[in-house]
Amino acid sequence: MHAYANPTRFLAIARPLTPWLLGGGLLLLMVGAWAGLALVPGDYKQGETARILYVHVPSAWLGMGGWTSLAVAGLVQLVWRHPLAGIAARAIAVPGMLFTALCLATGSIWGKPTWGTWWEWDGRMTSMLVLFFLYAGFIALTRGDEGARAGGALSRGAAVYALVGAINIPIINRSVVWWNSLHQGPSITLRGSSIDGALLWPLGLTLTGFSLLFGAIVLMRMRRIIAENRVTARLRRLADDEEG
Amino acid sequence: MTGVIDGSAQWAYVAAAYGLTALLTAAVLWASWRAMVKAERRSDALRKDRR
Numbered sequence: 001m002h003a004y005a006n007p008t009r010f011l012a013i014a015r016p017l018t019p020w021l022l023g024g025g026l027l028l029l030m031v032g033a034w035a036g037l038a039l040v041p042g043d044y045k046q047g048e049t050a051r052i053l054y055v056h057v058p059s060a061w062l063g064m065g066g067w068t069s070l071a072v073a074g075l076v077q078l079v080w081r082h083p084l085a086g087i088a089a090r091a092i093a094v095p096g097m098l099f100t101a102l103c104l105a106t107g108s109i110w111g112k113p114t115w116g117t118w119w120e121w122d123g124r125m126t127s128m129l130v131l132f133f134l135y136a137g138f139i140a141l142t143r144g145d146e147g148a149r150a151g152g153a154l155s156r157g158a159a160v161y162a163l164v165g166a167i168n169i170p171i172i173n174r175s176v177v178w179w180n181s182l183h184q185g186p187s188i189t190l191r192g193s194s195i196d197g198a199l200l201w202p203l204g205l206t207l208t209g210f211s212l213l214f215g216a217i218v219l220m221r222m223r224r225i226i227a228e229n230r231v232t233a234r235l236r237r238l239a240d241d242e243e244g
Numbered sequence: 245m246t247g248v249i250d251g252s253a254q255w256a257y258v259a260a261a262y263g264l265t266a267l268l269t270a271a272v273l274w275a276s277w278r279a280m281v282k283a284e285r286r287s288d289a290l291r292k293d294r295r
Binding site: 022033037047048049051052055056059094095098101102105106109110112113210213216217220221223224227228230231234235 | 251253254255257258260261262264265268269272273276277279280282283284286287290291
């Protein structure tokens with residue numbers, strides 16, 4: 001793992017991988033969305049609105065998975081001081097916030113025709129909203145720590161913030177079990193799924209498709225940060241040469 | 245049916261959820277791609293100048 005923490009080695013993998021993740025993600029999403037909208041039947045209880053599942057559930061998983069990755073990157077940065085971990089954390093924040101926002105928005109759109117309300121201050125929705133604000137706080141924090149940004153590393157404060165924020169992830173996961181809620185209980189667990197197989201398979205396609213797109217966005221943002229760091233370093237060297 | 249809105253009216257909510265997801269995902273993808281290409285072009289140009 002340490003060998004790939006070198007930006008040059010990382011770029012040798014990231015450059016060819018980005019278009020594959022992008023193309024594969026878009027293809028799977030198109031097939032999954034078509035299947036979810038046109039091929040599978042409506043749910044016997046909720047009717048057509050259950051089709052929102054195919055965009056809502058991947059958004060929720062990627063919002064939570066994004067912060068988990070961000071916390072791991074923060075830990076790697078704190079322990080091993082790899083600047084690539086800091087670059088990865090910075091790159092994850094925006095797509096993580098995007099998918100958290102999409103989870104909240106699509107959940108709200110699903111809630112209105114199903115529950116009769118756009119929003120309810122219950123455990124699941126409130127903890128997901130907290131995750132959205134955690135992402136916003138992390139982005140604000142890392143945009144402001146220019147001093148620590150040399151090489152893309154996170155400041156110690158930002159890395160600790162990422163780790164502390166991870167406490168919210170199990171709370172989101174268990175919220176529908178711990179508190180009474182309008183939100184349904186967990187449908188997919190390690191023991192299996194309560195969703196019928198006829199409705200479940202497009203979710204595999206959209207979940208994989210969104211995950212590949214998430215990966216493509218993270219790689220693009222990491223490549224941008226590395227390129228900007230190189231520009232800054234070269235300009236600094238040029239300035240030093242002129243002075244010398 | 246347990247929903248408070250049923251029938252064909254449900255499709256408007258489905259379309260809104262898919263439309264919003266497509267729009268925001270495409271916006272972040274496009275912005276990330278554009279920023280990456282711009283930064284890498286600048287980095288490459290500076291490296292060539294240096295040579």
